[in-house]
Amino acid sequence: MRQRHALIPTLREIPSDAEAASHKLMIRGGFIRPLAAGVYSYLPLGRKALRKLESIIREEMDRCGAQELLLPALQPAELWQQSGRHSLYGPELVRLRDRHDREFVLGPTHEEVVTALMRDSISSYRDLPMTLYQLQTKFRDERRPRFGLMRGREFLMKDAYSFDMDLGSLDRSYRAMYEAYHRIFTRCGLRFKAVEADAGAIGGEGETHEFMALAAIGEDTVVSCLSCSYAANLEKAEAQPIAGAATAASSAVPACESFPTPGLHTIDQLVGALNVKPEELIKTLVYVADGVPVAVAVRGDHEVNEVKLKQYLQAEAVSLADDDVIARAGGGPAGSIGPVGLSVKLLVDRDAARIASAIAGANKAERHLRFVVPGRDFPLNHTGDFRNVQEQDRCPRCGGELAFSRGIEIGHVFKLGTKYSDKLGLRLPDASGKPSPVIMGCYGIGVSRLLAAIVEQHHDERGIRWPAAVAPFHVHLVPVAAQDREQMKLAESLYERLSLIGVEVLLDDREERAGVKFKDADLIGIPIRIVIGKGAAAGLVEYKERDGDSSAELTADEAVERVMAALKAW
């Protein structure tokens, strides 16, 4: 492509609303432009990079036998009512009405549509296993779209769905996708981790992994063991129980007693005023789970993990209770809540349950209790892991050190089970003739987000450094002076030669100053740059890789050979 008439509107200024490096650089490099919050146009360079991703994904999906289809964005609301997600999905679901006042949604995902399609299309267990996928535009009305392509309201996704008759077969389908994802993200040049994850709002049960591209801007926390392969997201991550003071016999602890603590409301205030450690305190919070209030006690230095609560309670929705509910649960004002004498179900984190003698809220204004003994002073009918892991925690598998990092969720594989088959009636007679629900899996890759994640990992202060496999072009040809006939002649001949052997070349034929051209080339980030300058008269060019520092003066023939060698190595 010739740059003179190409739509590559590079910018020197940093867009004021852009925080993430990928967002800034893709705007500045002329890859994307915003049309509305979370809604982007892909300009030619962005579209080319996106198509590279699409090709890699298609190849790996086809390789593992998944079949491509294309499902509609417009979906009848009835399907979502049948699955129960019409109300559950909330304001993120884009809803609209057609001219006949029928309600539709714009698909944020396609479990309903594909399940109904399979229900109406297949008739025998012999047709399975089957995995279907599509590359398609999705819509999600995010509360807070941000970071450019990272969290958009209209975005490109690869979604896949597997259909099996038994769990062993599901496991094979799941593994095939899991491995395809590894190949895809590796080919994209990403540092990533597959982490154990929680089922979340998508429902269902069973195994699920998220694929996280490691990046400081990432909105997710990845917990991984430094000694073994254990890795999970923060929602799901577990730790070994803390070996604690629970060895002290509760009989040695005096009876629980109330004492005044005027003005002391936070853990920090208590720790400071009473000269105790936060792990000697019990923090109690009240939630409402599917409409029912429930209290949770954790150690003062721990944070409640709502996903684990939801899982334990098998609840659809869990949220913090308001002051009225808290006051009714404890009997005192909202700020005084503690585990002793509660009128609601009490969940106790296993580490809190092991404190020998704790300080806790007294359920009376401006007072706390001391010598609180779990099991003696409050019941331990519901103990479990209800907290987030922390940096000091130990790996649940091997006891090794847990490390925290930030990640961008670029993929997700999920054993759905029979949730959608049950709701939408996808049943097949099995070998014995008995109708059985089909077992499903779903598998997603955020393709536009993947593009952003690649840029997050591959850039420097001057611009993007595209991995060769996803770069919009392989070679950037830069004649220093487009009005110099000698230079342009050599540039044109290289352009022809390289294009002929299948190399994708961007030729900067603009009449711009050399400084502008080089700055743009750094910004755009094509892996190989060939500069045609004063040496052109002698048939010499400068060969340089965007990822390296050194450059070499070569003849045109040598440059072509170097390009071919580099392409082969990639």
Added chain:
Amino acid sequence: MRQRHALIPTLREIPSDAEAASHKLMIRGGFIRPLAAGVYSYLPLGRKALRKLESIIREEMDRCGAQELLLPALQPAELWQQSGRHSLYGPELVRLRDRHDREFVLGPTHEEVVTALMRDSISSYRDLPMTLYQLQTKFRDERRPRFGLMRGREFLMKDAYSFDMDLGSLDRSYRAMYEAYHRIFTRCGLRFKAVEADAGAIGGEGETHEFMALAAIGEDTVVSCLSCSYAANLEKAEAQPIAGAATAASSAVPACESFPTPGLHTIDQLVGALNVKPEELIKTLVYVADGVPVAVAVRGDHEVNEVKLKQYLQAEAVSLADDDVIARAGGGPAGSIGPVGLSVKLLVDRDAARIASAIAGANKAERHLRFVVPGRDFPLNHTGDFRNVQEQDRCPRCGGELAFSRGIEIGHVFKLGTKYSDKLGLRLPDASGKPSPVIMGCYGIGVSRLLAAIVEQHHDERGIRWPAAVAPFHVHLVPVAAQDREQMKLAESLYERLSLIGVEVLLDDREERAGVKFKDADLIGIPIRIVIGKGAAAGLVEYKERDGDSSAELTADEAVERVMAALKAW
């Protein structure tokens, strides 16, 4: 692909709501499934055929230097208000509100978005000419979606937009697209015609052509000359003025007089009762053009062409008037309208203006006028071509015979001019530094509709007959008995060999009866079929093309060679 676990749900029954052959066959062959009226899922075979079309279109767009981008489906309503199309587009425009109550539309086309993008991206006339294109899903809430993919509410489109600084350059951009379209439709194996068309609702001015695939089911009428290359759609088609009786001097005609015609209201009734020819009658209709009533007079055997009216009046919208407006225009009841003594502007078709002595409505109940002389009895201030051409008409270019046929509009090229540049402020300083509006063109291909058009032209009573270039697979391997080891072994070896050399093969490894397999193969319509039956033991297979009648018994080697030869010939 192996058919056993492929999602190819063929049907024996004809879907009850399907009228068009393409609709029936693509449903029956398992290519598509409806999700809602005018909303379809593409199953693996349909997706594959669609991707072939996408590739052909991309190749031809890239070949003529158009740059691919990807614009959002979600478009802020403000853009459409700026262009004036927000109200003009009517209920076909899908509208929705986001969580912040901001109005968006789902793009049925992207003139507004691309014009605003260019306005904000380019700064010099030197950047132009430029042509941008995308392959993208469009939404149009059709009043009457029908014929499957032919008229859908969600559909795939290739839209392109050209930007030039002068009319000569626009003409070159337009020609490049016009020629690319010829190459695309030719490669798709279509019989088509590029016909002159009217600007229509998209606005703008200047040259425009529609590409029509000829097919009986087509919703458009194509008028073409049997002697020269003239072709136009019915809205736009012209004819030579009819040489008529206007030679008779009006002075020889008696004074116009009223006579009773009780019960005679239609042209047919008048012709029958008065023993006159329809071409001696004048038919008068009243329209409302942008709120203003206007009358149109045509011969009794002619039909008013509303597009020509609109063009003449430069009106945005034209529709038939209601009875009140008609009565006010004529002075008598609505059914009695005639051209004499009207109180509104009167447009007279040039053929009606040439009648020597006519019969026409009297603007009085149950009466008509005779001896009506155009120009004497009613004014000829506005004469022109205001009617549809008819089969007896003569070519406006060469006087040859005009033939009528039906067509499916598969593409459209359009010189937009500065309509959108003016409305959205896309201006660039020209060479002299003076800001000038950029001149645009727009170019569309209905990709999903194209698929339907191909099937309309390529099928027989047994199923589809895909042209090789767009067939989902090249070769259909059909072992007659999948449980026969000899047959399956030969089939598998052919599958491997053909796949290795890049041939796309569908292998029917299902344990179905031979009759079922053959019926499905005919229905699906892969161009080459290789049947592996009893001859397998001797290494023989049956080679057959879907488009031909004969079959040949060949060795496996010969069959591979025949496939390669056929592929080379395509």
